[in-house]
Every structure is written in C-alpha cells, then in structure tokens.
Amino acid sequence: KRWGQHHLRMSHGTGPVHRQVGSMGANSSPSRVFKNKKMAGQYGNECVTMLNLEVIKIDSDKNLIAVKGAVPGSRGGIVFVRDTVK
Template structure:
C-alpha cells in the first residue's frame, strides 16, 4: 500500500475530460522523507515510515531526535507508516532518508483513499448528530418537541439505558476515511494534487492519501 502525507489547502473546481465541472479538494502532498524502513527479518513485516512537515527541534523529544538523525533529516511534525510500500526507483527499493514526491506515488486518474480528522461541531442534538426526523409536527398538544429524541428506554425493565443508545453528544473530531476518490490533476512543481469530491478535515489539517 503506497501513500503520502499532505495538508489540506481548500476546495476548487476544474473541468474534467468530459467537459463537466468537477468539485475538487486541493492537497499539498509531500515532499515526505523516509524516516524508517522495516523488513520481515527485523520487524516481522514490511513497511515504510514517512515524515512530513517541519517541527521545532526544541519541541522534539531526544528519542525522536535520534530517530530522525538516523535518516539524516530534520524533526518532522507528522509520521505515518505505510505497509508494503510499492514505490521503486530505478529498480531499487526506497532507502532511509530518501525524499518521496507526490508524482512518484500517484498518477492522474488513480483512485485513492483519503484519511483525515473531521471538523469538530461541539455538543449537538440527535437531529444533527444522527439524522433523526424529530417527533413530528406541532399537533396534539405538543410543545417544542420537533427535535426531541423520543423514548430512550423502558421503565421498570430494564430500568436503565442500553449502551450505544443514539443520543445527543459531542460531534465531529473523528478519524474519517473516504474511499475511491479520483486524482484529477497533479502539479509536481508545487507538490499539489487535486482530488475529486470532499475530504474530511479543516483547512491546513493533515491528510493521509493511500493507494
């Protein structure tokens, strides 16, 4: 599974091959640095660890400073591991400290999965959080009950609310994975990739793209 780490810039739109206007998310993908290479003999599985974004050295623990110094690179803000990284350069596998660019991983027309942290929306009711339809119209003597959750359990039995009951609470701020989004365009000189549709997360949030 190949992939790259990036930052969400915002949304735009471009015209596709069929002439239709396609809404796209603009992601600044990479360049990333290979900070660790795992193999079956040492670690029990194959994987490549990539680092993205600069981090102040004074805010980096000593253990991580040593980890990044082995790759001969500066401390990175985000570190993500990709199993079975399928990118080869001139017939050779990736090496420690090597720079990975977006055009080396993805091509226009590829389908990718995007992972991000959704926008936090605070404490919300059941209509916004779970899509409830509410109790109904304001009839039969109801008063301000349109967005109420309704019954949440029995009385003397079971005398409690079952775990997992859909109720009001904190919404958003969760890890979300969007599947099968198409790469519409790549701008190598600016490390930009345009992906069809929306990607979870606020502007400038970290995005993981998998292939």
C-alpha cells in the same frame, strides 16, 4: 439528521418539547437505558479515506498536487496523500 428521526408534533398538546427525546425505554423493569440506544451526539467531523484517486500533476514550485476526483473536507483543510492501501 443523525438517525433520521422526526420531531414531535407542533400542535395538539405537545407543548414546548418538539425537539426533545421522549421516552427512552421501559419503566422500572430494566431500570436502565439499553446499549446502542439512538440518542443525541456529535454528528460529522469524521476522518474520510478516499480510495483510488489519480494524481494528475505535481507542481513543486507552488507546492500543489492536482488530484482527479472529489476531495472531502473544507477549503484550506489538511489532506494526507499516501500510497494505495488495497
């Protein structure tokens, strides 16, 4: 999912390595893995800034702010509301 790559074949002799990396580069000539090689790592859990959302209503009794548009994140997550940047 992170890089849009596909797994190895499920048959024809690939063995139990369908989700493994495979070759990462040349042999002894560079003797290293090059920078920016697409490898496994954390995917998601990023801070997202939504621009130009309109505040519809503020209910100070229930501590609620109604926003027009989609707000990313899970239910019960922390949302910071601030003035426009651009």
